[in-house]
Amino acid sequence: METTPLLTRPNKKSFWSRINLGWFRRRELTSRVIYLGQLPDEEFPENYVCNQKYNIITFLPLVLYEQFKFFLNLYFLVMALSQFIPSIRIGYLYTYWGPLGFVLAVTLFREAIDDFRRYRIILDTPSDGYRPFHKESVSASKLRVGDIVMLHKGQRVPADMILLRTNETMGTVFIRTDQLDGEIDWKLRIPLSLTQKLPTDAHLLDMNAKIFVEKPEKDIHSFIGTCIRMDEEESDSLDIENTLWSGCVVASGQATGLVIYTVRLGV
Numbered sequence: 482m483e484t485t486p487l488l489t490r491p492n493k494k495s496f497w498s499r500i501n502l503g504w505f506r507r508r509e510l511t512s513r514v515i516y517l518g519q520l521p522d523e524e525f526p527e528n529y530v531c532n533q534k535y536n537i538i539t540f541l542p543l544v545l546y547e548q549f550k551f552f553l554n555l556y557f558l559v560m561a562l563s564q565f566i567p568s569i570r571i572g573y574l575y576t577y578w579g580p581l582g583f584v585l586a587v588t589l590f591r592e593a594i595d596d597f598r599r600y601r602i603i604l605d606t607p608s609d610g611y612r613p614f615h616k617e618s619v620s621a622s623k624l625r626v627g628d629i630v631m632l633h634k635g636q637r638v639p640a641d642m643i644l645l646r647t648n649e650t651m652g653t654v655f656i657r658t659d660q661l662d663g664e665i666d667w668k669l670r671i672p673l674s675l676t677q678k679l680p681t682d683a684h685l686l687d688m689n690a691k692i693f694v695e696k697p698e699k700d701i702h703s704f705i706g707t708c709i710r711m712d713e714e715e716s717d718s719l720d721i722e723n724t725l726w727s728g729c730v731v732a733s734g735q736a737t738g739l740v741i742y743t744v745r746l747g748v
Contacts, residue, residue, distance in 0.1 A: 517690040520627040533599045628740045632731050642725040642738030645676040649734035657730040671722045694741045
């Protein structure tokens with residue numbers, strides 16, 4: 482396994498520069514050009530995913546909204562509120578508020594437990610060491626667009642990538658995508674011909690090449706891109722068979738990929 486730090490990553494921008502450059506600007510998804518072996522100057526989202534539905538501020542309002550947006554639930558709430566008016570009161574207040582309060586309490590408790598489990602999943606997720614051509618491994622959240630990452634058999638793909646090279650004798654890689662589409666069959670992935678024919682991974686940084694990729698889309702079954710090697714005037718088109726989507730698992734061999742999309746999701 483190569484341990485030479487082949488890619489020098491620039492220092493992170495200061496806190497104030499991040500505020501000035503993008504925190505208050507609306508980010509639009511656009512196509513991008515990535516130069517092989519270089520980290521882009523453009524700021525992209527961090528590669529961090531949070532599956533929680535609520536936070537401490539939005540928990541109660543959102544849960545109540547989800548319950549009372551349905552007509553029947555809203556009807557029973559209005560009926561219970563109407564019992565505070567003496568002229569239209571029928572029976573005792575607890576006969577209305579008792580069942581309604583019990584249902585709400587159970588719902589709040591269930592939603593709180595479910596969201597806490599999502600939080601624990603994030604904490605318990607193994608912080609697999611990914612190798613962006615560095616001596617030391619880094620967590621998935623530290624990866625950036627333009628990083629070249631080496632993945633091994635059984636390792637989960639930490640970000641959306643283009644497959645550059647593999648050490649398999651057949652020149653292909655199999656992946657599992659059951660976490661993405663529910664299909665248990667292994668899928669074949671093919672590295673770029675321009676990069677697969679290189680002697681070693683280290684030669685990737687000797688190439689004068691750029692990769693054009695379309696803007697991020699929700700459709701995981703299609704992809705369009707182009708790789709152009711400018712020093713030899715060669716080009717290669719990209720499609721879905723050249724991709725490694727985040728969340729899939731390398732089922733065979735070793736794969737070297739280029740990070741093209743990162744994501745930051747959360748409440």
